[in-house]
Amino acid sequence: MLDFDTPNSVDADEAHGAPSNEALEAAARRTLARVRGPARPAAARYRLSRYDIPVRLADESALLFNARTRSLILLSAAEARAYRDLAGRDDFGPGDLADRLLLQALIGGGHAVGAASDELALVRQSYEASRAAKGSLTLTIAPTMACNFACGYCFQGLAKPTKKMTPDVQDAILDFVKAKKDLKSLSIVWYGGEPLMGKDSIFRLSDRLIAYCDKNRIGYSAGIVSNAWFLTAEMAAQLYTRRVKWVQVTIDGDRDTHDRMRPLTSGGRTFDRILENIEQALDETAIAIQARVNVGISNVARADAMLDDFAARRLGERGNFGVYFAPIEASTPESGSAFAEKLSRAEFNRQVLALEGKARQLGFSGIQTPPSGFSGLCVAASNGGYVVAGNGDVHKCWETAHDPSKRTGSIFEPDKLHDSVNASLWSQWTPFDNATCTDCKILPLCGGFCAHRFIYAAPEETALPCPSWKWNTAEYVFARARDLGVVRDDQWLASEATVEAKQSGERQSPASLRASQARVLEKVSGLHGRSFDRGQLFAGEAALERAQGTGQETVPGKVRGTVQGKVTEPVAS
Template identity: 40%
Template sequence: MLDGKFHTDGSQAVTFIKPSRYTVLVPLTNDRHLAYNTSSQAFSVWDADDLALWNALVDHGAQEFSAKYRGFVQGGYCLNADADELEIVRARYENVRHNDSHLMMTIAPTLSCNFGCHYCFQGLDKPLTKMTPSVRTATKAFLLEQLEGRKSFHLTWYGGEPLMDQDAIWDVSKDAIAYCDANGIKYTSMMISNGYKMTVPVAEKLKKARVSRVQITIDGDAEAHDSRRHLTSGRGTFDKIIENIREVTARRLLTVSVRVNIDGQNEANARAVLDELHSEGLGLHNGVSVYFAPVESVAENASGCDGCLSKTDYADVESRLQQLAFEKGLMATPKMPRFLGLCTAVKPNSYVIVPNGDLHKCWDTVMESKMRVGSVMKGSTRKTDAGIEAMWNQWSPFDNDVCSSCTLLPTCGGACAFKFVHNDYASGEAGRLPCPSLKFNMAEQLFLRAKARGFVTDDDWHQKNSPTVKESGMLTGNTHTFSSIQAIHNALQGPQEL
């Protein structure tokens, strides 16, 4: 929208507009372009006339508004020339980040796990402890205290394998749900599980505990998955997980998001997962979806990043897999996120609670007591807690030149604060650089979305000009480097040293 300004005589003043800094153009064949604005989330197909009008506006920097620019303005591709677009996005980001009406919490009732995955951030020597009655009581008290005055609450169950301590799940959920219902707070919950113990009886209890979605990792067909994600005894898990997913979704007890971890050796295995799920009749129609994630080394206990793909290579693999998943009815059309990095780590008053009652900001630090920011147990505060929490709270993607100048900032929101705050804790490009895969395959994702909606066909893709990453550079601009991340990381260490 453009604000109308008036002279003292009542006549309307001239309004000038400028091109949005958050407009991404994907060249197609026949002088057409896909246009997407990461701030407004408008998505269009432009012809040669649209592009000529746009280029003239970009060349001039600002133009007097007229009817020919109306479509650009309505889509957010242009805005008032007096507007500070970065500040507009910053204000929107801060409003979401500091929205006290919504609370997010993650609880890991145990860090124990019945799997022995070689790439696990916990390593192979996992603790066996569960929440003691006193920690469980303190956890419930802490939750109810934090819930006061909220309008909505989302609880994630995490581990280890959270189903290794089901008593804590039922106990804490019961009290939290009762409080939310009594105080008009909307309650939602999901779980990160390996799926082995997610039988129908367990799923029925999860539904009662208002867990509506479970994320389960499957890493290939039976042979490939069982070689990577087996029980600690070495026995395979694939058949049991598939059976559980089939039985639970057939009864509409839960929706299941299947995560497929990708490294340099398993693209074929990932394709096999899609074939297996499709052959079982599973898909979006009965509550099963798939998404892909890179294997990264983000903890000292992980086995390293020898098989990790580079950011560019992973994005290339992800694009091919997304296309196949969409064709098999296991993935909806790609939808660009809004502030991807806004998780519990950067939202004040949102925490991860681990079995001994320690509070963390990030899932990736739960194995390291020295990285905690507090405790649900009264009287157990450490001098270092406040300093570590301050690093998380003080971090912002708007405080560094790379993020603040990036076209993808409204979509990305810095992506992963962990890789800034605890950058020295991770290894390799995948583990230490925060830019998401979208930075390297946005054109491909937008094209898939446009093709699914019937706006383009495969013939519209220009092999040389359309890709996100090409010889002339990246469509989405500069990325973080080891040096840029290290400089930000070093600057954040100040509060801890005081």
């Protein structure tokens, strides 16, 4: 038994490299010192953790990963057989396992827990505490929803408003931050549209927020999601001065593929200018750039060539450039070509394994690492996160920021942000209302992953929430062990492929998402004392409800009115 990756057992992650033999031996000594602690009572009863994920290897040894503790240990063939024997028992005691060190290692890594332990309750308690944590505030701010690109699969659609954020909205955002009296940290994400088309708002508001935070000893950090067309070296320097430390840029393949999928609104090419801007920004600032590659049917075959292009430009040698892959999905009705472009999740995750492996080899990503917390606790699910559109509308998710009917309130009325029906949809959603989530072995890593996919679930499979760790569980566990130098490629057992073996349990389906959505609507209906159904949800029911109290003109299934002096577009029925 080798306990090589229980938290604090090996410091390899900090060095982003495989541990030396000395480090592994030191880890083993620390493990033995820990597991040889006070003897457990002879009458103690245990059971294997519900969050254990064993991965069999070709030589009959096994990797054992626990999603709650993030512990990863290597079992010999004999230890793997002993573990499988325990898996067939409801509970067991010290006398049921001859290898005392193995038992203590299982206990120490959270692989074996008290027979009466309620791990699901512990995970839920941790999730709710994280969700309700005070002292931090995350604002995703869209200074404009305008964009100079015409990406056919964009979930915002191509008919974007061109107005920019006004000074009164900026003032209201600053007032909103100042009203948080116990604030310890503020995190800003600049978003759009293309946020750099509203650069003046970014500069002005950044300067004011930073000055306030510095004066009051509040931590401040920022990043930006940009298409990089305007990300010149000078622009990168201006952003970095304003503590924008990272940029997410979408690049969808090699030159011809990217230019076809992400052209200018005029039809012009974009790839060369984006890459030139990235190279100059990396060379002249310390800003980190993460390339997001949206993978679909028409570009998956060219992603490999894109990585070769990045390598030829020596981007991996700069130390502040990375790559990750995401599926093209139809997450909103406005998603255009995404409906025809999307791969099945099984095929996407099969393809992405090879791409991620090559990206690691080329220096574009580090050791395969499980999420350190609930990856589903984004701005949408967190109590301390909001999205602010350029007109002052407040949302919980940036995937609704383009749709006024799904706003949760207005930055001009901060005391009412939690009162609307739309706000209740987010506050009442929890992964613990979904049976697929509660039965899932990676729930402690995931936390539902994407609340939007549950709340606005479509009848057909357009966008499923399960992350890559769900689809590639065994492969990622093996990759981590391999990256740490503990296993070799020839030890991989093909029959352990997650698509077939489903080591972490069943995945979400349109049916399971609809059941979760129905539960949310049931809770919201009870909270507001009126019945809401799925049809009203997509027709902009909250907008209709607001219209009743604001005198907006309404027609069946549609609403037209004003939000802070701006005429809103009809909400489709």
